Structures are given as structure tokens and as C-alpha cells.
Amino acid sequence: MCLGIPHEVVEVIDEDRCLIRLGEAKQHCFIGLVEDLKPGDWVVVHAGFAIDKIPAAEAAANLKLIAEYLEPVEPEPRA
Amino acid sequence: MSNPPDAQAAGGRSKATSRYATVRLAHGSGGRLSLELIEELFVATFGNEPLRELSDAAVVANPGGRLAFCTDSHTVTPTFFPGGDIGRLAVAGTVNDLAVMGAKPMYLTAAFLLEEGYDMDELERVVRSMKATADEAGVAIVAGDTKVLERGKGDGLFVNTAGVGFLPDERRMGMDLVQPGDQVLVNGTLGDHGIAVMSRREGLDLAVELTSDVAPLNGLIERVLEVAPNVRFMRDVTRGGLAAVANEVVLRRPFGLRVYDVAVPVHDLVEQYSEMLGIDPLLAANEGKVMMIVPPDETEAALGAMKAHPLGREAAVIGDIVKKPEGVALVETAYGSRRVLEMPIEEQLPRIC
Amino acid sequence: MLERPTALAGQPDTFEPTTYRDPDLVAGLKDRIAEVARQIGRPVKLMHICGTHEHEIGRFALRDLLPESVTVLAGPGCPVCVCDNEYINMAIRLSLEPDVILASFGDMLAVPGSIPLEGERRGDVRMSLLDARARGGDVRAVYSVFDAAHLAEQNPDKQVVFFSVGFETTVVAVAAMLKRGAPDNLSVIEANYYTPPASKLLPTLEGFDIEGFILPGHAVTITGLRVYEPLAEQGLACAAGGFEPVDVMASVVSLLEQIRDQRFAVENPYKRLVKYDGNEKAKRETDEVFELSPIRWRGIGEIPASGYKLRPEYQRYSAARRFAGRLDPIDLQGAEHPKGCRCAEVTLGQIRPDDCGVFGKLCTPDSPYGPCMVSHEGTCRAWYVYGMHKERLHVEPA
Numbered sequence: 001m002c003l004g005i006p007h008e009v010v011e012v013i014d015e016d017r018c019l020i021r022l023g024e025a026k027q028h029c030f031i032g033l034v035e036d037l038k039p040g041d042w043v044v045v046h047a048g049f050a051i052d053k054i055p056a057a058e059a060a061a062n063l064k065l066i067a068e069y070l071e072p073v074e075p076e077p078r079a
Numbered sequence: 080m081s082n083p084p085d086a087q088a089a090g091g092r093s094k095a096t097s098r099y100a101t102v103r104l105a106h107g108s109g110g111r112l113s114l115e116l117i118e119e120l121f122v123a124t125f126g127n128e129p130l131r132e133l134s135d136a137a138v139v140a141n142p143g144g145r146l147a148f149c150t151d152s153h154t155v156t157p158t159f160f161p162g163g164d165i166g167r168l169a170v171a172g173t174v175n176d177l178a179v180m181g182a183k184p185m186y187l188t189a190a191f192l193l194e195e196g197y198d199m200d201e202l203e204r205v206v207r208s209m210k211a212t213a214d215e216a217g218v219a220i221v222a223g224d225t226k227v228l229e230r231g232k233g234d235g236l237f238v239n240t241a242g243v244g245f246l247p248d249e250r251r252m253g254m255d256l257v258q259p260g261d262q263v264l265v266n267g268t269l270g271d272h273g274i275a276v277m278s279r280r281e282g283l284d285l286a287v288e289l290t291s292d293v294a295p296l297n298g299l300i301e302r303v304l305e306v307a308p309n310v311r312f313m314r315d316v317t318r319g320g321l322a323a324v325a326n327e328v329v330l331r332r333p334f335g336l337r338v339y340d341v342a343v344p345v346h347d348l349v350e351q352y353s354e355m356l357g358i359d360p361l362l363a364a365n366e367g368k369v370m371m372i373v374p375p376d377e378t379e380a381a382l383g384a385m386k387a388h389p390l391g392r393e394a395a396v397i398g399d400i401v402k403k404p405e406g407v408a409l410v411e412t413a414y415g416s417r418r419v420l421e422m423p424i425e426e427q428l429p430r431i432c
Numbered sequence: 433m434l435e436r437p438t439a440l441a442g443q444p445d446t447f448e449p450t451t452y453r454d455p456d457l458v459a460g461l462k463d464r465i466a467e468v469a470r471q472i473g474r475p476v477k478l479m480h481i482c483g484t485h486e487h488e489i490g491r492f493a494l495r496d497l498l499p500e501s502v503t504v505l506a507g508p509g510c511p512v513c514v515c516d517n518e519y520i521n522m523a524i525r526l527s528l529e530p531d532v533i534l535a536s537f538g539d540m541l542a543v544p545g546s547i548p549l550e551g552e553r554r555g556d557v558r559m560s561l562l563d564a565r566a567r568g569g570d571v572r573a574v575y576s577v578f579d580a581a582h583l584a585e586q587n588p589d590k591q592v593v594f595f596s597v598g599f600e601t602t603v604v605a606v607a608a609m610l611k612r613g614a615p616d617n618l619s620v621i622e623a624n625y626y627t628p629p630a631s632k633l634l635p636t637l638e639g640f641d642i643e644g645f646i647l648p649g650h651a652v653t654i655t656g657l658r659v660y661e662p663l664a665e666q667g668l669a670c671a672a673g674g675f676e677p678v679d680v681m682a683s684v685v686s687l688l689e690q691i692r693d694q695r696f697a698v699e700n701p702y703k704r705l706v707k708y709d710g711n712e713k714a715k716r717e718t719d720e721v722f723e724l725s726p727i728r729w730r731g732i733g734e735i736p737a738s739g740y741k742l743r744p745e746y747q748r749y750s751a752a753r754r755f756a757g758r759l760d761p762i763d764l765q766g767a768e769h770p771k772g773c774r775c776a777e778v779t780l781g782q783i784r785p786d787d788c789g790v791f792g793k794l795c796t797p798d799s800p801y802g803p804c805m806v807s808h809e810g811t812c813r814a815w816y817v818y819g820m821h822k823e824r825l826h827v828e829p830a
Contacts, residue, residue: 062702065701070457359491413455413458418818424817
């Protein structure tokens with residue numbers, strides 16, 4: 001249902017199109033549904049279009065959540 | 080990836096191909112035009128004594144040992160792809176089929192089925208590429224045949240190559256020699272050809288193009304057998320990728336084959352494109368790769384011999400033969416979990432989502 | 433864990449995709465899951481509703497990493513599997529029209545509809561788009577709806593019909609394209625399905641014993657998480673699941689903790705991408721072009737407000753309307769799965785693929801009986817290909 005791969009924005013061509021990059025692999029992508037993109041931003045691409053972007057703050061928050069899951073578990077379950 | 084010699088290096092057109100822009104029915108009918116095409120294109124390009132004789136069969140010297148024989152027909156779309164063409168594929172394919180048996184490939188035949196109207200320049204390019212690949216492999220194309228099909232009855236160009244090689248009496252390889260503990264090696268990155276062709280075909284708007292790995296491997300294989308004479312078994316990895324070969328090896332056998340995901344060499348670009356296409360590199364086609372099953376005490380030598388050869392720089396040990404599960408090819412992931420490496424089912428189509 | 437894994441030590445303002453495949457993180461989450469499962473102290477069943485989740489679980493053999501007491505089932509997550517015969521038949525018939533080019537995602541090409549395949553030995557073989565192509569139909573595999581639009585531009589004297597299959601993630605591109613002006617010779621077979629109503633149907637089924645849902649990460653990127661609140665209100669744990677191994681494991685952690693603590697919400701372990709209200713622009717554009725209406729789910733039946741239909745202003749792009757004169761109503765009736773095929777039950781997560789009598793025998797990817805075995809998103813195919821029906825692979829080296 002949802003094969004989507006993160007790509008980095010290389011160049012914004014206009015409000016609907018940009019060039020994206022995954023490693024050295026580059027291709028064009030429809031970005032009409034994602035606002036305020038600039039080079040260096042990350043987007044998730046599904047079937048030729050970007051479904052949304054990965055804001056830096058949210059990426060950091062995600063990592064923080066994973067880190068929390070890796071903290072030792074409390075011995076008693078929370079009430 | 081290998082760099083095929085420039086097929087146009089000889090310069091200019093042959094006499095036959097400068098007279099006619101496209102192939103005619105008469106080119107295949109055995110008359111004057113046929114003879115001109117054979118002499119001025121095929122013999123002039125492949126250039127060897129048996130072929131020049133133009134007799135009904137090539138008579139060649141027999142260096143002794145057992146004979147290994149094989150044949151293959153090829154139809155490839157597109158005819159020319161990054162890294163190669165149908166001619167190179169045909170010659171390398173036959174050479175490799177012989178080499179993985181442990182035989183020294185020596186003589187090839189080349190038969191052409193041409194559709195009326197086929198472009199002569201393209202034919203010339205293919206033929207020159209075959210010669211260049213044959214030279215690279217150290218083999219001679221000593222006999223051939225040309226037929227022309229009426230327009231609409233063929234698909235451009237079909238090439239058949241058959242080959243004969245000589246197997247020294249003391250060399251003994253076979254699937255029945257494989258045993259648990261043996262190591263599984265490949266001579267380099269997997270999935271190059273399949274992903275290259277697929278990404279081009281799907282018209283993915285790609286800034287960097289992938290090239291096929293098509294290459295004759297007999298030189299590399301000889302180097303390995305010199306230092307690792309007890310290689311159990313080899314198979315060239317073509318359509319169906321490593322998955323197909325792995326399954327062929329374990330089918331109905333009292334052992335299994337385990338591949339370590341993290342050990343499989345894959346080019347970064349192939350990895351990225353295969354993610355985009357939703358295709359597993361282990362199932363994608365190769366045209367210049369061989370899988371070898373080697374006893375543990377000869378693995379280091381075999382690996383070293385491959386890495387010292389231009390077509391084996393990225394050779395790696397990718398797995399091993401296990402006692403159980405029997406008859407199964409499996410992948411051990413980076414996480415220690417295991418999944419079956421199933422026989423590829425059909426043409427790999429890009430996924431929906 | 434005594435040490436912080438190096439994968440977490442990177443710069444906070446750069447995104448590194450490979451982090452979410454990191455083996456150390458996966459190992460840590462595996463331990464966490466085992467610990468919480470121990471605290472729960474009884475078997476727990478979870479369900480995901482996305483074919484790509486099943487595919488990734490198979491690819492990385494993630495079930496191997498879960499304790500015995502935790503089961504993850506595959507629910508209705510395969511758009512190919514639930515796409516009703518009516519749309520497949522329509523695509524087949526149209527592809528055989530001389531002026532039509534039928535553009536479809538690769539996955540749909542091999543799925544049989546309900547039109548009998550004449551001239552075959554087995555009388556119960558039904559036509560697929562591949563069969564149509566073999567009989568002269570112009571069928572082209574495309575990667576996206578934009579490719580179909582491109583085909584239409586390149587072939588102005590032909591009609592290009594795009595077989596629009598997929599769930600709420602995929603339909604967004606179709607809406608965006610139509611809104612921006614599609615070529616006149618392009619039309620769309622409206623076969624997009626909206627999953628939340630199907631997942632809300634699940635708890636009403638007999639024998640339902642799932643305690644938590646891994647939500648489809650990219651679908652909820654579009655729709656947001658709010659639409660799943662009713663499930664949480666019913667006492668079902670919910671967590672947005674991304675598709676990398678770390679993401680899948682993290683969603684399992686979230687669900688198990690909710691179940692342990694008996695406090696249920698729609699949580700977001702995929703927060704780098706998913707927003708609680710989703711992608712507003714995508715939702716708006718989709719809503720401008722499509723409206724939700726009842727649609728038949730193959731083998732399951734009609735579910736209200738679960739199909740995307742073009743609104744009146746965009747109806748001119750509907751293939752069903754444009755070609756109404758050329759379609760036979762008989763083809764447009766729904767039909768059951770072939771006799772013996774239990775795809776509907778597999779899709780609803782009521783049985784495992786290997787509970788079906790034909791799985792692996794009459795029905796294999798080489799000769800599939802039903803769509804679950806054809807589609808890359810199909811549960812049966814994933815199970816077969818990755819060997820999930822076999823016992824956990826125990827390796828004896830030598």
C-alpha cells in the first residue's frame with residue numbers, strides 16, 4: 001500500500017516539481033502537495049510524488065522517542 | 080564494471096554493409112549476396128583460419144581432455160544497452176557457461192536470424208562487439224550461419240551461439256561434491272545488469288545511468304582454479320539472479336544454502352534504484368557474475384585470486400552451506416532473523432506502492 | 433542497554449535514513465518488546481493493515497524477533513486484493529478496444545477478474561490484463577499516474593485509460609493531477625479504496641481478538657491519525673507504523689505499552705513524517721476531486737463511504753462514464769473469489785494463508801488462484817515467497 005522512500009531535495013524547479021536525490025540516484029518528483037521546500041529538505045516519495053516532508057525538528061523528535069524506548073524498562077507498570 | 084572494447088575501433092563500414100543500408104531476403108538465401116555478407120562482414124570481422132575456409136564445418140585442433148558443449152539463443156531488448164549489447168552478451172554468455180564447468184572455452188559458432196529490413200550498421204556494430212568480446216576471452220568464432228526472415232516474421236535480430244571447451248581430465252566439479260561447511264563466493268556486485276536494464280526500460284528519469292556487468296569470466300575462473308583446484312561447483316548468475324542459482328543448488332539435496340544479507344556486495348546506486356523499483360537485487364539478472372562453492376581451506380586463496388583480477392575486485396564470501404534446513408536457500412538478515420530466499424517467480428515488475 | 437547506540441549519536445538537525453535500519457536499535461527494541469510482553473504476561477495479538485508492512489516484515493523476517501506471546505497478523509492492506517472484479521473487467525474490456533491504451537500499475541496486470549478465458553484447458557480460468565495483452569490489448573505498465581498523463585500527451589489520437597488502484601495514499605496523486613488539468617484523452621477507472629471504514633468493520637467480526645493496530649504509516653501521513661480515534665475509544669491500541677525495521681519494532685513497543693497500561697490512544701512513533709492531522713493540502717485537493725461513496729470490496733461486500741468517486745465537476749474523466757456505451761453490464765457485476773479461494777478471510781486477518789486449503793498447492797505465485805497470491809502486497813504471496821508458513825528457520829551449520 002505504501003512503498004515510500006525518503007529522498008533529499010536537490011533543486012526546487014517550481015511549486016509543483018523538484019529534483020530529488022537518494023545517494024547518487026536522482027529523479028524528478030511532483031511536490032505540489034508539500035509546501036515550503038528547499039534544497040536539503042527530505043521528502044518521502046510514493047509513486048512519483050512527495051507525500052510530505054521530514055522536518056528536522058520532527059526527525060530529532062523521532063530519534064528521541066526511539067532512545068526513550070531503549071531506556072531500561074521500569075520494574076513496575078505505570079498505574 | 081567491465082569496459083567493453085570499442086566495437087567501432089576498426090573504423091568505417093565493411094564492404095557489405097556499405098552497399099546496403101538494410102538486410103534483404105537475398106542475404107540469407109545462399110546466393111551472391113549471402114556470400115558477400117559472409118565474406119565481407121563475418122569473415123572479415125571474426126578473421127580466423129577455419130572460418131576463412133568457408134567449408135561446411137570448422138575443423139579445429141583438439142588439445143585433449145573431455146569436451147564441454149553448450150548453446151544459447153539470445154534476443155535482447157534493447158539491442159544496445161549501457162555496458163553492452165546482444166553480441167557481447169551472446170559471446171560472454173557462452174564462454175561463461177563453459178568456464179563455470181571448469182572447461183577452457185576455445186571455439187564458438189554464431190548463427191544469426193535477421194529480419195528483412197534490419198539495419199546493417201547495427202548488425203555491423205553487433206558483429207564487431209562479438210569479435211571484441213571473443214578476443215577478450217581468447218576464443219575464436221569459427222563457424223556460423225545466416226538466415227533472413229520475411230519482414231514481420233522476426234523480431235529484428237536473434238543470435239545463437241554455441242561453444243566448445245576442453246576440460247582437463249583431473250578436474251572434477253559438481254553439485255554432488257557440495258557439503259555443509261563449504262563457503263559461497265561471488266566475484267562482485269549483484270543485480271547490476273537487471274537493475275540497469277529495468278531502470279532504463281521503466282523510463283525512470285535518472286541522472287546517473289547504471290551499466291550492465293556483461294563480461295567473459297573465463298580468465299578469472301582459470302586464476303581461481305589454479306590456486307583452488309578443489310572448487311566444488313560453479314554457476315554463472317544470470318536471469319533470476321543469485322536466488323535462482325542458490326535454489327538450483329539446494330533443490331532435493333541434503334543441505335541448505337545460507338546467504339548473509341550484510342555480506343552481499345551491491346553497488347550503492349543499484350541498491351537505491353532497486354528500492355525505488357521495489358526489486359530485490361538478489362533476484363535481479365547479472366551477466367558477468369559467477370557463484371562458486373569452495374571448501375573452507377581453499378576459500379582464502381580463491382577470494383584472493385578473484386580480487387587480484389579486474390573482474391573480481393569486489394569479490395566476497397556471501398554465505399555458506401549448512402546441514403539444515405535441507406533443500407532450502409535462506410537469507411540471514413542484519414538482525415539475525417531468517418527468511419527463505421525463494422526461487423524467483425516471474426518477470427520482475429515494478430511494484431504499485 | 434548500557435551504551436547509547438552510535439546510531440543515535442548523530443547531529444540532531446540532519447536526517448539519516450539508514451538510522452532506521454540500524455541493527456543495534458533493532459536489537460534494543462527487540463529487548464524492550466520482550467520485557468513489556470513479559471510484564472503483560474499473556475498472549476497478545478496485533479494487526480497491521482498494510483500490504484507493504486507484511487512485505488517488509490517478511491523481507492526482514494521481523495516475526496523472528498518477536499517473543500512467542502506476541503503475534504502480528506496481516507489485515508486488509510492490499511489494494512490489489514480488494515479491488516473488485518468489476519474494475520478489472522472494465523480495464524480488460526477497454527484495453528481490447530482498438531483506440532485505447534490501458535495504463536496500469538505493474539501489480540494489477542496478473543490479477544484475474546471474472547471474465548472467463550476462452551480456449552484454455554481449465555474451464556475456470558479468468559482473464560487478467562496480461563491475458564488481454566496476449567490477445568492484442570494495448571496494456572502498459574506505469575509507475576505513476578503522471579506516466580499515464582504523459583502517455584496521453586504522447587498519443588493524442590488514442591484514449592488513455594488509467595486503472596487507478598490503491599488506497600488513500602495513491603489517490604492523492606490522481607486528484608492532484610486532475611486538478612491541475614489532465615489531457616482530454618485521459619480517463620480514470622475509479623478503483624481507489626479508503627481503508628478506515630474497513631478497519632472499523634473488523635472489531636464487529638466474529639472471533640475478533642486483536643488488541644492493537646499498527647497503522648499504515650504513509651496512509652496516515654495523508655489522512656492524519658484523528659480518523660482512527662474511534663478505534664482507540666473502543667479500547668484498541670493504535671500506533672502509526674513506518675516501514676523500516678526500527679519503525680515497525682517501535683510501533684510494536686508503543687502498542688504493547690498501551691496494552692500493558694490499559695490506556696489507549698492513537699500514538700505516533702513515526703513522528704518524523706506523520707502529523708496528527710495529516711497533510712492538509714493533500715486532503716483538501718483530494719476532497720475537491722473525489723467524494724467517498726459505497727464500494728464493493730472483493731469477496732467481502734459493500735462498505736459505505738469507502739470508495740473514491742469523481743465529483744460531478746470531474747466526472748468527465750471517469751472511464752466508466754466515458755465508455756458506458758462500450759461496456760457490458762454483465763462485466764460490471766461483482767463476483768466471488770474462485771471456489772476454494774479464501775482470500776477474503778486472509779484479507780480480513782481471520783485466517784493465516786496456510787489455513788487456506790489451496791495455499792502452496794493449487795495456488796502458488798506461478799499459478800495463482802486469487803489476488804492475495806498475485807499481488808506483491810498480498811499476504812499469501814508474501815508468506816509464500818518469504819517462507820513465513822514454514823517453521824522458524826533453524827539452522828544447523830555443519
